[in-house]
Amino acid sequence: MPKKPTEITPGDLIGRQFGSDDDLAGDPTATILIGDAGGSLFNFSKGGNDAFGALGASTYTFYGDAVGSLFNSSQGGDDTFKGLSMSEVTAYGDAGADMSNHSKGGNDTFEAIGGRQETNTFFGDAGGTMSSQAQGGNDIFISMTAQGATHTFYGDAGGDMSNRSTGGDDTFQGSRQANNIFLAIREATCCTTPRAETTHSPHETTRITYSMATPRVTCPGTLEVAMTFSLGRETLHKLSLVMPAAACTAIPKGAMTVSRVRV
Incomplete structure (x- = not known):
């Protein structure tokens, strides 16, 4: 039953x-x-x-x-x-x-x-x-x-x-x-508290910013952020941000700018 x-x-x-x-x-x-x-x-x-x-x-x-x-x-x-x-x-x-x-x-x-x-x-x-x-x-x-x-x-x-x-x-x-x-x-192999933040304004670029809190340990590896971000008919597919992390504290925060992709 x-x-x-x-x-x-x-x-x-x-x-x-x-x-x-x-x-x-x-x-x-x-x-x-x-x-x-x-x-x-x-x-x-x-x-x-x-x-x-x-x-x-x-x-x-x-x-x-x-x-x-x-x-x-x-x-x-x-x-x-x-x-x-x-x-x-x-x-x-x-x-x-x-x-x-x-x-x-x-x-x-x-x-x-x-x-x-x-x-x-x-x-x-x-x-x-x-x-x-x-x-x-x-x-x-x-x-x-x-x-x-x-x-x-x-x-x-x-x-x-x-x-x-x-x-x-x-x-x-x-x-x-x-x-x-x-x-x-998406995947974090190094740091204990990584965070990625995406904000959008109605201009020609999307700014991806990331920050990493002080980890409990330092270790080799990468921080990868993969996402699909879309706004109306304009879509940014599967963005991956990979940065070296031999010493996580060496990159406390940063930013990169990418172009949007029209669908």
Whole structure:
């Protein structure tokens, strides 16, 4: 007899439990929405494929799968989030906290279409750190908003990535009239807290800036940032920034400018 999906729980998903596929709608009286577990995901459990939205301007927080963390080969679902005009939305694709121990993020999507005066922050996989061979999903942020919007997309983790964790292939489409910030770490073999930030202005170039905090150790290797960055019909595909890191502290921060590519 096939197992039934587990309905939304304030606790954990464990032992190969899997969450249900839910359509969740917030309003100013219900501003925190949870896709599957108010706790964490353990032991091959899996989140459902949930859809999040809201009616009424407010400050919202959406957790795609778990408010806590993903552990022990657990996996997030493929969740969808929507922004809202005159509102602030923070969404966590898979875990509000950390991902570790071979856990895997889902392929999540955040859409901000047609609104104005909105602030959206999307963590593609984890709001905290990723470690111990955790794998990020292939996440997408798409926006077509009017003036006064700010969109921030963390492709994989809001914190550090370490111990052979890897990010997914993420896509960010910013809005021409918005403040667009995309942060992504594809692979980091040297430093403990690298960060890459992409900002866009409606001129002829896209400036890629990166910064690296003081690492716990120095080691040979490279920092590679690969991303797909698109704005309207102009797209920069799979940019990779590779810099020597024989001594990580020798390059605390820098910048490079690249031409945009028309599709």
